[in-house]
Amino acid sequence: MPTDHLSATFATLADPTRRAILARLALGEATVNELAAPFEMSLPAISKHLKVLERAGLITRGREAQWRPCRLEAGPLKEVAGWLEHYRRFWDDSFDRMADYLKEIQTKGDPDGRKN
């Protein structure tokens, strides 16, 4: 739980239960009980995970009667993707060619006629 945003996001994602919750939310909104159902864990445990996800900005929660529907918020994931980009060249062999290519279509326009 360091203070910077990116660290908080990574720490939040470092738990398989929380990632599973995000995967479920990628399919659409869900209530706490719905989210808890697949797990052995107690409901308070899930509630805590949701609080962690919420503090990291990875979910938001609404209010509908006694339900608190959760929805995915991808902002922090975008930050992670941005951070990762700095390292892409270390694993992606085609990165350099692709970078050249993107540069080219950005300058000359897409050879197939699409806009970017």
Added chain:
Amino acid sequence: MPTDHLSATFATLADPTRRAILARLALGEATVNELAAPFEMSLPAISKHLKVLERAGLITRGREAQWRPCRLEAGPLKEVAGWLEHYRRFWDDSFDRMADYLKEIQTKGDPDGRKN
């Protein structure tokens, strides 16, 4: 730390000191002392961080006399990138168009003549 690979990677990346070490290693190999220099922290603390990075597969260490040159290993980062891809559509507005486009050039061949 949980046992699965991805969790270990995220947990490892959740520390700003460790991310700074990776950023330094992106510039090239470095010894422990070189890596430690920018930080207030004690050398054993850095040594521990390096051990965490090594266990996560994010670095490897060689031996040259009394030095242990560290180098970046991007495999785990690639896994993170793969995981992230599942969520890209939640933040990237142009994702759908791009997916269509990539599909097309994969089928018809790159209009500019490159291989994929």
Added chain:
DNA sequence: AAGTTAATTAACCTATAAGTTAAATACAGG
């Protein structure tokens, strides 16, 4: 052999993450 530099290991401390059970809160409906 003795000393110096590089790095790790050991022993320890403190904070907190992640789970538990039990109690509390919020709301809906008969």
Added chain:
DNA sequence: CCTGTATTTAACTTATAGGTTAATTAACTT
């Protein structure tokens, strides 16, 4: 108003992350 359902909070436990200082190992240098 009372009851059931949804969810959170409280209090507590246990494990471990991340830092410290001091001691140790390893290899070069003189």
